[in-house]
Amino acid sequence: MITAEGIVVPADWDENGNVIAVAISTYEEDEYIIDSENEKGRELLKVMRQKISVTGMIKSDVKARKMITVKEYLLRSEK
Numbered sequence: 629m630i631t632a633e634g635i636v637v638p639a640d641w642d643e644n645g646n647v648i649a650v651a652i653s654t655y656e657e658d659e660y661i662i663d664s665e666n667e668k669g670r671e672l673l674k675v676m677r678q679k680i681s682v683t684g685m686i687k688s689d690v691k692a693r694k695m696i697t698v699k700e701y702l703l704r705s706e707k
Contacts, residue, residue, distance in 0.1 A: 679704035
């Protein structure tokens with residue numbers, strides 16, 4: 629399990645330009661694709677450009693990118 633903090637950003641688009649996948653871009657300049665196979669991951673499609681803290685398991689996707697399966701997340705408010 630890891631916890632990553634950063635901003636939710638678009639990661640993949642369909643042929644019409646709609647966002648179909650998101651990632652968390654961390655303050656350490658890492659990027660984790662959000663696994664949308666579970667409900668928590670799918671929920672993050674609705675919070676793009678928001679600061680967030682995500683806890684989950686890391687694996688690699690088919691493109692060898694780091695992917696996180698979200699166990700829990702917390703939206704961070706602006707200060």
